Amino acid sequence: MVNGGSGWRMRRIVLGLAGTVAAVVLLFSYRTSTAGPSRGPVGEAPPGIVTPLGPAAPDAGTSPGAGSASRGGTAGPVTANGTVEDNGYGPVQVQVTISNGRIVEVTAVALPEDGHSRRINSGAVPRLRREVLAAQSAQVDTISGATLTSEAYARSVQAALDAAHFGGGA
Known part of the structure; x- marks a missing residue:
């Protein structure tokens, strides 16, 4: 009977250790979020x-909205970064340039870099x-097969337009 009780304790110890090892392995293999500025350098920008709002750019004592880039405004060219948006595979961020009340350029600053994402983005981003x-405006159709990228791209564009005080809309 002594051996039977000792064997049961040994099995409990082995099962407990196996459970602990499994939990540690799962914990270290868990993929955390890749979004946000704490991720490290991947081309993301604040x-x-x-760029300043043209020749009449506000000085340090003027509010940021003083030189609006909205339609019909006379402010010079303005470039604004959108927010970094996580599409589930990595960061998506755009930079928008507005001149004479029109969006004249949209550039991807950060995109997911794995092979599958590159293939999808090579067609979707242009x-x-x-x-x-x-x-x-940021009100664009979602591209089939690139839904998450489309949504993250549009959110980043909207954030850039908001930062530039662009009224948007057709």
């Missing part, structure tokens, strides 16, 4: 205005860029 330029 959101907000990048289409999204064209759609933003045509619509003059």
Whole structure:
């Protein structure tokens, strides 16, 4: 009977150790989020205005909205970064340039870099860029097969337009 009780304790110890090892392995293999500025350098830039609002750029004592880039405004060219958006596979961030009340350029600053994402983005990102330029807003259609990228791209564009105080809309 002594051996029977000792064997049961030994099995409990072995099962406990096996459970602990399994939990540690799962913990270290868990993929955490890749979004946000704490991820490290991947080409991400801080959101907000990048270039001054033209020759009449506000000085340090003026509010950021003083030189609006909205339609019909007379402010010079303004470039703004959108927010870094996680599409589930990595960061998506765009930079928007507005001149004479129109969106004149949209550039991807950060995109997921794995092979599958590169294939999807190689077709989707140029289409999204064209759609933003045509619509003059972030209100663009989602691209089939690139839904998560389309949504993250549009959110980043909208954040850049908001930072530039662009009224948007067709």
